Amino acid sequence: KRNTFLSTFYAIEKNFKQIFSSLSPGGNARFVLENPLDPFSGGVIIEASPAGKEIKRLELMSGGEKSITSLALIFAIQQYHPAPFYIMDEIDAFLDEQNSSRVADLIKELSRTSQFIVVSLKKATMKKADQIIGVTYMNGSSCVFSIDANLKQLEEQCGGEG
Amino acid sequence: KRNTFLSTFYAIEKNFKQIFSSLSPGGNARFVLENPLDPFSGGVIIEASPAGKEIKRLELMSGGEKSITSLALIFAIQQYHPAPFYIMDEIDAFLDEQNSSRVADLIKELSRTSQFIVVSLKKATMKKADQIIGVTYMNGSSCVFSIDANLKQLEEQCGGEG
Amino acid sequence: VYIKKIAIRGFKSFGNRKVTVNFSKGFVVVVGPNGSGKSNLLDAIRFGIGMLSAKSMRAGSFSDLIFYSKSGSGRAAKYAAVSLYLDNTDRRIPVNSDTVIITRQIDLDGKGVYRLNGRTVSRSQIVDLLEAAGISPDGYNMIPQGEILEVIRKGPVEIRRLFENIA
Amino acid sequence: VYIKKIAIRGFKSFGNRKVTVNFSKGFVVVVGPNGSGKSNLLDAIRFGIGMLSAKSMRAGSFSDLIFYSKSGSGRAAKYAAVSLYLDNTDRRIPVNSDTVIITRQIDLDGKGVYRLNGRTVSRSQIVDLLEAAGISPDGYNMIPQGEILEVIRKGPVEIRRLFENIA
Numbered sequence: 001k002r003n004t005f006l007s008t009f010y011a012i013e014k015n016f017k018q019i020f021s022s023l024s025p026g027g028n029a030r031f032v033l034e035n036p037l038d039p040f041s042g043g044v045i046i047e048a049s050p051a052g053k054e055i056k057r058l059e060l061m062s063g064g065e066k067s068i069t070s071l072a073l074i075f076a077i078q079q080y081h082p083a084p085f086y087i088m089d090e091i092d093a094f095l096d097e098q099n100s101s102r103v104a105d106l107i108k109e110l111s112r113t114s115q116f117i118v119v120s121l122k123k124a125t126m127k128k129a130d131q132i133i134g135v136t137y138m139n140g141s142s143c144v145f146s147i148d149a150n151l152k153q154l155e156e157q158c159g160g161e162g
Numbered sequence: 163k164r165n166t167f168l169s170t171f172y173a174i175e176k177n178f179k180q181i182f183s184s185l186s187p188g189g190n191a192r193f194v195l196e197n198p199l200d201p202f203s204g205g206v207i208i209e210a211s212p213a214g215k216e217i218k219r220l221e222l223m224s225g226g227e228k229s230i231t232s233l234a235l236i237f238a239i240q241q242y243h244p245a246p247f248y249i250m251d252e253i254d255a256f257l258d259e260q261n262s263s264r265v266a267d268l269i270k271e272l273s274r275t276s277q278f279i280v281v282s283l284k285k286a287t288m289k290k291a292d293q294i295i296g297v298t299y300m301n302g303s304s305c306v307f308s309i310d311a312n313l314k315q316l317e318e319q320c321g322g323e324g
Numbered sequence: 325v326y327i328k329k330i331a332i333r334g335f336k337s338f339g340n341r342k343v344t345v346n347f348s349k350g351f352v353v354v355v356g357p358n359g360s361g362k363s364n365l366l367d368a369i370r371f372g373i374g375m376l377s378a379k380s381m382r383a384g385s386f387s388d389l390i391f392y393s394k395s396g397s398g399r400a401a402k403y404a405a406v407s408l409y410l411d412n413t414d415r416r417i418p419v420n421s422d423t424v425i426i427t428r429q430i431d432l433d434g435k436g437v438y439r440l441n442g443r444t445v446s447r448s449q450i451v452d453l454l455e456a457a458g459i460s461p462d463g464y465n466m467i468p469q470g471e472i473l474e475v476i477r478k479g480p481v482e483i484r485r486l487f488e489n490i491a
Numbered sequence: 492v493y494i495k496k497i498a499i500r501g502f503k504s505f506g507n508r509k510v511t512v513n514f515s516k517g518f519v520v521v522v523g524p525n526g527s528g529k530s531n532l533l534d535a536i537r538f539g540i541g542m543l544s545a546k547s548m549r550a551g552s553f554s555d556l557i558f559y560s561k562s563g564s565g566r567a568a569k570y571a572a573v574s575l576y577l578d579n580t581d582r583r584i585p586v587n588s589d590t591v592i593i594t595r596q597i598d599l600d601g602k603g604v605y606r607l608n609g610r611t612v613s614r615s616q617i618v619d620l621l622e623a624a625g626i627s628p629d630g631y632n633m634i635p636q637g638e639i640l641e642v643i644r645k646g647p648v649e650i651r652r653l654f655e656n657i658a
């Protein structure tokens with residue numbers, strides 16, 4: 001049990017280091033076991049610092065830096081053991097344009113082994129999608145259409161009384 | 163005391179209705195006193211619905227709709243009794259492009275009677291600014307420059323050891 | 325396994341007209357104006373895979389999940405129903421069919437029904453089958469709006485447990 | 492009253508070099524990449540007008556507010572100081588000068604000093620003067636990052652109190 005945990009731990013950490021430095025070039029990151037001798041009696045601490053910075057604690061990071069660190073953790077686990085699908089709602093809300101497009105590029109890569117369904121308001125994210133789905137509120141209710149659909153489909157889905 | 167409160171209440175409500183329907187065209191909003199006979203024994207309930215919707219409770223609103231309603235409240239108070247300055251950090255994070263530019267237009271108008279210092283990542287907001295201030299992290303610390311500044315000022319502010 | 329299609333009727337802002345969405349396998353981005361129903365679409369997916377907490381679908385109670393409407397622009401619904409069509413050619417869900425259809429329905433007095441490929445089953449049967457494939461409504465792979473900053477606020481023990489479940 | 496200028500030294504990510512920013516009177520937008528120091532600039536303003544809670548400046552303790560640095564790229568600071576130059580031609584701040592300069596400094600053991608136009612004063616003197624002009628670090632006119640959704644989560648009584656204070 002301890003060995004299975006440790007091999008998972010080190011594999012995810014290896015991914016985390018690599019993903020964090022690709023999302024935050026020049027930065028570095030790692031996990032620290034609170035009790036390396038008996039991992040189950042303690043937890044896992046995440047440490048991460050963007051380039052040229054020394055972050056004492058993750059709470060001191062900015063909104064964008066926290067988003068990047070959170071995503072690096074999720075993607076590190078995805079790479080180790082992909083879940084069938086990822087449902088994410090405006091994960092790029094606090095990201096600037098450069099970080100948004102780095103995250104979108106990475107999702108595009110990871111979407112070869114898992115499906116990603118992501119709500120976004122940012123062009124940098126939309127640009128990298130395999131499929132764009134539009135949602136609109138018409139005639140008192142929501143309807144959905146695929147952006148490449150023709151107007152006829154829009155009428156079918158959204159026309160008339162809801 | 164009760165009369166002063168009520169005249170403030172009705173004045174702010176009048177602003178709130180007008181501002182909410184300018185930020186959310188076709189929508190309507192109002193305040194409700196929990197106890198109209200003795201306002202101090204109850205509170206003030208905010209009700210607001212975007213066009214064509216009937217919102218039972220504000221918690222059911224979307225992220226963008228909640229942002230618009232919050233801003234309408236703040237701006238309604240500003241119009242009644244402007245504070246000297248407003249310090250706002252990414253208030254447009256959950257707003258789509260249309261709502262961001264409506265909010266920016268309104269701030270521009272209100273900034274005749276109060277100073278607004280607003281952090282934003284959105285172009286729709288930057289476009290309406292009287293002044294843009296850039297912040298960057300160089301040589302291990304933050305430095306600030308006015309976007310219209312020449313490179314020389316940037317060097318002065320940000321060059322060398324921090 | 326991936327989500328091929330979803331069919332929604334009477335769930336949150338989706339009215340009495342059945343709305344169907346075909347998803348592609350890779351990177352799908354959902355766009356639209358504020359208040360259009362994007363987050364509700366994601367809530368419908370989590371509802372379909374058995375989400376129990378109304379609060380995490382931003383509803384006060386289960387009845388808030390059923391479409392209600394202003395008089396005139398459409399009748400309020402009597403029930404909400406979501407069907408998820410999951411591609412199962414890789415058989416990660418231990419069911420012997422290429423497509424697994426999960427349907428969940430609730431009516432105004434909160435009574436719920438789950439169906440698997442048309443047959444009525446219990447919630448725990450659905451949840452067990454999905455968990456075998458690494459699908460859970462509260463998984464680390466579900467990030468609701470505004471909650472991306474919550475991930476690193478998890479304590480050290482919670483992170484350790486996350487790794488243990490993955491192992 | 493408006494903020495004409497701010498001078499910052501050793502506060503959060505602002506290093507030992509004094510940084511000054513001139514603000515215009517109307518609509519000022521602050522831009523820059525993630526982690527550059529935008530929110531820290533706004534924290535400096537709230538610190539200058541007497542903000543007491545380190546937590547709402549995203550710091551664990553007061554010493555987190557003083558610039559620390561990786562060895563090599565600059566020495567860690569021994570104190571943090573912020574000066575706010577407020578235009579007071581409308582005399583909303585009950586001080587008889589066209590510009591009111593408020594300076595706040597803290598050192599590593601948390602000892603703080605406030606100065607008004609160069610003279611050392613107590614915190615409560617500063618807070619009283621600013622409150623007379625409708626300026627308070629916790630006012631409804633201060634919205635920290637990620638907190639725009641908190642405004643309407645205030646309860647009815649809190650909203651009523653807000654209106655009472657404005658009246």
Ligand SMILES: Nc1ncnc2c1ncn2[C@@H]1O[C@H](COP(=O)(O)OP(=O)(O)OP(=O)(O)O)[C@@H](O)[C@H]1O
Nearest residue numbers: 224225226336358359360361362363364390391392
């Ligand atoms: N049971 C219901 N019946 C009708 N409408 C509902 C119901 N539940 C929620 N809504 C409506 O759904 C809308 C919110 O939709 P949603 O949160 O999906 O928007 P969104 O597209 O994610 O917007 P944003 O970009 O602002 O986050 C609200 O206007 C709300 O009133």
Ligand SMILES: Nc1ncnc2c1ncn2[C@@H]1O[C@H](COP(=O)(O)OP(=O)(O)OP(=O)(O)O)[C@@H](O)[C@H]1O
Nearest residue numbers: 062063064503525526527528529530531557558559
């Ligand atoms: N006392 C300190 N000394 C040095 N650096 C600090 C100190 N306190 C905070 N920081 C650094 O300041 C940075 C955060 O700055 P800030 O939150 O202002 O960024 P921001 O420009 O608002 O970014 P975002 O767009 O992501 O919100 C962090 O990288 C953090 O490590």
Ligand SMILES: [Mg+2]
Nearest residue numbers: 224225363469
């Ligand atoms: Mg949403």
Ligand SMILES: [Mg+2]
Nearest residue numbers: 062063530636
């Ligand atoms: Mg910030």
